[in-house]
Every structure is written in C-alpha cells, then in structure tokens.
Amino acid sequence: MRDIDMPELEISLLLEAVYQKYGYDFRQYSEAHIKRRIMNSKAMSGLENISQMQSKVLNDEAFASKLLQDLSITVTEMFRDPGFYKSLRENVIPVLKTYPFIKIWHAGCSTGEEAYSMAIIMQEEGLYDRTTIYATDFNQQALSQAKEGIFSNSMMKEYTTNYQLSGGKESFSGYYTSNYDNVIMNQSLKKNIVWANHNLVTDSVFAEVHLILCRNVLIYFDRNLQNKVQRLFYDSLVNGGILCLGSKESLRFTDLNEEYTELDKKQRIFKKDY
Amino acid sequence: MCYEAIVIGVSSGGMKAMKIMFSLLPENFSTPIIIVQHISAHSDNQWIKLLNDKSNLPIKETDEKEKIERGNVYIAPPNYHLLIEKDKTFSLTIDERVNYARPSIDVMFESAAEAYKNKLIGVILTGSNNDGTKGMKRIQECGGLTIVQDPATAESSYMPASVIAAMQVDYVLPLNGIIALLIKITQLQFHK
Structure with missing residues (x-):
C-alpha cells in the first residue's frame, strides 16, 4: 500500500x-x-x-x-481597503471619464458590499448614468442577498469610516435607509447594477469591459487556476482597460505580467497595454 | 532532529519582544521564521520597517503564493489569515475572524503543523488572548517542538499561560532563553 x-x-x-x-x-x-x-x-x-x-x-x-x-467565502466590506478606493478615485476615474459609456465587471462580488461602494463612487463622480456594473458570483445565495441590498446596521459605523478614509465627502448615511437592525441601500444605486451568476472557474468571457475588480478572490486559487482566470480577465478587458486586484494579489506568477502597466503598485491597480 | 521552520505567535507586547529577538538572532540564522502578530486591519507596514532597522535578518510581509526561503522572516499581513501549503508556499484568506483575530495564530499554526509535521518549532510569546493554544496542540500532535515564553516574564501573560494550561509544552523559558535555545538547535543542525 x-x-x-x-x-x-x-x-x-x-x-x-x-x-x-x-x-x-x-x-x-x-x-x-x-x-x-x-x-x-x-x-x-x-x-x-x-x-x-x-x-x-x-x-x-x-x-x-x-x-x-x-x-464559498462571503466575507467582505464596503470600501474594504479605503486606500484602494482613494487611488481608484484619483487614478482610475480620470481614465473612465474618457469613455462615452462605462462597463465595469465586479467578479466575485459575494454579498455586494463592494459593488455598492463602486456605484457610490460613480454617482459622486457624475458617471453613474452612463455606467453598467456587472456584479457576478457563483454563489446564488450571496447574489440574492446582494440584489436585495439589505445590510446589518451594526456594520455602518465601520463602513462610514472606510468611506471617509476612501475620500468620500458626502454624508454616508444618505446612501441608505435605516430600519431597526438593518439598512437598505438606495434604489438609485441599484439601478445600473446587473447581478449575474458567473463562475470564474468554469465559465468564459461574457462581456467586454473597461474595468475589472476582482479583489481577494484569486487568493483561494492555485497558480494554474489563477493563470487561467487572469487570461479570462485579459480577454474581457478593452485595450487600456483596468484591472484591480486585492492588496496582496499580483500578476507576478502569471503569464500576463508583461501585458499590463502598473498604475498603482501598492493598491494593485493595473492597466492593460495597447 | 532537523527543523525546517519556526512559527511564532505574538500579540500585545509583541513589538518589544520582537525587537529584542531580532536584534539578538545572528545574521547566519537560516531557519525561516513565520510570525503572526495580532494587528489592526488598517495598520500599514511602518512597524515592520522599524523592526527591520534593528534586525540582522530581513523581515517582510508575506505575499500570497510566495515561496518560503531560508534566512527570511515573514510576517502575516493585516486583515488576512495566513496559511502554509504543503509545497511550502503561503496562501492568504479573508475567512471569518478566528478568536476575534485576522490573522489568527491558530489558523497559521495548524496549517504549518500539517505542512512541516515534526520539522516545525512553534513559539508563543506575550499576548492577552488564547489564540495560539489550539495551534500549539496541533503542532505537538504532528510531532513538532513547542516553546512558550515564561508567563512571569511576558509583558502579557495570558496567551503563554493559556498554552501551558492546555498541554505539556516542551520548553517554558524567558525570551532570552528562547532565543538561545533557537540558536542552539539550529546551530546543531548547521554542524551536522
């Protein structure tokens, strides 16, 4: 034996x-x-x-x-890593502003906190009306929760801090309505988010997009799978499109390392080369 | 016994203890050291820069999938759990907090125990919760060596005392004794 x-x-x-x-x-x-x-x-x-x-x-x-x-890991936060969202406002929004319409893919959106964060930023930048956010996950239960946009009131204090640290200037409580233990996100934030079931491991390209956010999802994959999913992202981005990874993720161990330029090294924001 | 890695769990009072440890470990200390220090999710890595100033060994925050190399000291990044794979690379996760902590000492120690089996040394230093106790048990079950800072000499005694109450550890020593022991064990290996 x-x-x-x-x-x-x-x-x-x-x-x-x-x-x-x-x-x-x-x-x-x-x-x-x-x-x-x-x-x-x-x-x-x-x-x-x-x-x-x-x-x-x-x-x-x-x-x-x-x-x-x-x-399936569903741990997430609104404006998780405020420094990242700050850099997004400073370095990515100016690029997005040049497009007549903007398509964003939030891959592995879980219960949606970061997709709503993105919607808030786009609204504040005056871009939301010409934006579509495709928020996808393979976990149907998490997606349903995301779609409802109902979150625990107890988290809002932390999220408000994150929002402010990310450079948010509005009153964060203006983005939701409280009802006892829960809050519900404003309808105006939901209107251009398309929630869809997509499995990064087994599904293929479904849209051409200007920005991909996939933060703290690839950490769960081995190198081969990471490489495969990075190829999927590369094929989904327009030339000059932007890829945002988690604060400890990199392209270093993938075949596509040479195909992007770093926009913000620390915050792991990359621009696909022309 | 030839040890391939040392894992250290430390919480409150840890900065001071680590400063002492890394100023005393010599630059030819080659067994890799992997540390979980409880730390705020928003912490930057300024404190690692400070530690490096006084250290004879290079100390860095781990990247995911990074290979564990000899001669290095690795620290778990804030707001992630750190896991060690059997191929001696790091994985990171953002799973739920364990013992109110992320990174959690137990999570790292348990995966290290399974990756290194009896070639691992586990060390618990000063700290004020019981994270690390389960991890130390797992290290012992897998045949590794367990060392705990003498609670009487620790800035926060709770964490080392929790381990001692839960199991028969191999060594209970003050910080200087731990450092001397680690040097002795690894030098014996060196001469073999």
Whole structure:
C-alpha cells in the first residue's frame, strides 16, 4: 500500500464528487484553505470522516448546498481597503471619464458590499448614468442577498469610516435607509447594477469591459487556476482597460505580467497595454 | 532532529519582544521564521520597517503564493489569515475572524503543523488572548517542538499561560532563553 495522507485523498474524492454531480469545481483551490474549510464543515456536520461527507453530498442536496456555502467565502466590506478606493478615485476615474459609456465587471462580488461602494463612487463622480456594473458570483445565495441590498446596521459605523478614509465627502448615511437592525441601500444605486451568476472557474468571457475588480478572490486559487482566470480577465478587458486586484494579489506568477502597466503598485491597480 | 521552520505567535507586547529577538538572532540564522502578530486591519507596514532597522535578518510581509526561503522572516499581513501549503508556499484568506483575530495564530499554526509535521518549532510569546493554544496542540500532535515564553516574564501573560494550561509544552523559558535555545538547535543542525 502506498503511503497516502488519508484526509487529503478523501478531500480530493469529495471535491471530485461535488464537481461531477453539481458542476462546482473546487479542485484547483489552494489546498490548505480548502482543507480547513472542509474540516470545519465536517466538525459542524457531526460526521465522522470525509468519506461520509462524500456519500452525503451525493445523496442529499440540502447537505450539498450547505457545503457549497461553507466553501464559498462571503466575507467582505464596503470600501474594504479605503486606500484602494482613494487611488481608484484619483487614478482610475480620470481614465473612465474618457469613455462615452462605462462597463465595469465586479467578479466575485459575494454579498455586494463592494459593488455598492463602486456605484457610490460613480454617482459622486457624475458617471453613474452612463455606467453598467456587472456584479457576478457563483454563489446564488450571496447574489440574492446582494440584489436585495439589505445590510446589518451594526456594520455602518465601520463602513462610514472606510468611506471617509476612501475620500468620500458626502454624508454616508444618505446612501441608505435605516430600519431597526438593518439598512437598505438606495434604489438609485441599484439601478445600473446587473447581478449575474458567473463562475470564474468554469465559465468564459461574457462581456467586454473597461474595468475589472476582482479583489481577494484569486487568493483561494492555485497558480494554474489563477493563470487561467487572469487570461479570462485579459480577454474581457478593452485595450487600456483596468484591472484591480486585492492588496496582496499580483500578476507576478502569471503569464500576463508583461501585458499590463502598473498604475498603482501598492493598491494593485493595473492597466492593460495597447 | 532537523527543523525546517519556526512559527511564532505574538500579540500585545509583541513589538518589544520582537525587537529584542531580532536584534539578538545572528545574521547566519537560516531557519525561516513565520510570525503572526495580532494587528489592526488598517495598520500599514511602518512597524515592520522599524523592526527591520534593528534586525540582522530581513523581515517582510508575506505575499500570497510566495515561496518560503531560508534566512527570511515573514510576517502575516493585516486583515488576512495566513496559511502554509504543503509545497511550502503561503496562501492568504479573508475567512471569518478566528478568536476575534485576522490573522489568527491558530489558523497559521495548524496549517504549518500539517505542512512541516515534526520539522516545525512553534513559539508563543506575550499576548492577552488564547489564540495560539489550539495551534500549539496541533503542532505537538504532528510531532513538532513547542516553546512558550515564561508567563512571569511576558509583558502579557495570558496567551503563554493559556498554552501551558492546555498541554505539556516542551520548553517554558524567558525570551532570552528562547532565543538561545533557537540558536542552539539550529546551530546543531548547521554542524551536522
């Protein structure tokens, strides 16, 4: 018998089962991350081992759906990394202003906080009426939540701080209506956001866009998958289009490193070369 | 035993402890050191620059997918969890906070334990919560060496005391003792 790490073998069989049965492909996610999520999921389920999870995933759709939620990271914030949004206002908006209409793809938008942040900026810059934001995710549950635009009131203090640090000059509370524990985002922010189900791992190009935001999504992918998704982004951007990554993500390990120019090194903003 | 990496978890009081540690570790100290220091999500890396001023070893914030190289000191970036892959590269995640912390010591230690098995040294220094206790247990389960700062000598005793209460650690030492031990262990390796 070969010396094989049992949990790892079981994990790869589980991910294969999820892919074959449901079409969601986690097989090229970073191993340590996916292992941690699956171990947490196992602990919550009360099942004894991962092989039992595999059997349950194949026969119990509710369990499978729960597992998919566990494997999908929905942690996000409005104006997450205010320094990034500040740079976006200073370095990217002037580029976008030159277009008669603006298409933005927010890839991996989760529950939508950053898509609303983007809408706010475009409104403040007077560009929103000629903007379409395609906000996509593979997690339907997160997308539905995003579409509703209802967020916990308890987060608004932090988001207000983020907004102000990002260079926002308006009163942040003007962008939503509070109702006890929740707030609902203004209708005027929602009007040009198109929420759509798109899976970066298995789906292809769906639009030509001027700006792609994909922040803290690629960190979960292994290098091969990162490379593949970066190719997808490259093919989706117009020449001179702009790519925004998370503050610790880079193009360094991809084939496309030479195809972009850095607009802001620290904030990981790149411009596709002509 | 030939150790391939040292992981350190540290919280309140950590800046002072790390300044001392890196001014005393010699420049030929080649075993890579990976650190989680609890830190505000909005912190810039100014404090890492300060640490570097007094350090004989290069100290840097990790990038995702970066390969762990000998002779380097790596620090988890603010607002991300740091994980270590079996191929000895870093992964970052923005999963939920663990023990109110992101980065969390437990998250990094548990993945390090599985990547390095018995070739890992885990160290818990000063701090005021119990993050790191589960991670140290995992390091021990996987055969790694566990070292804790003597709570009586730590600026904040809670974090080291939490580990000592939960398990039989291999060494409980004041900071200078930990530094001397790390040098001794790695020099023994050096001469082998």
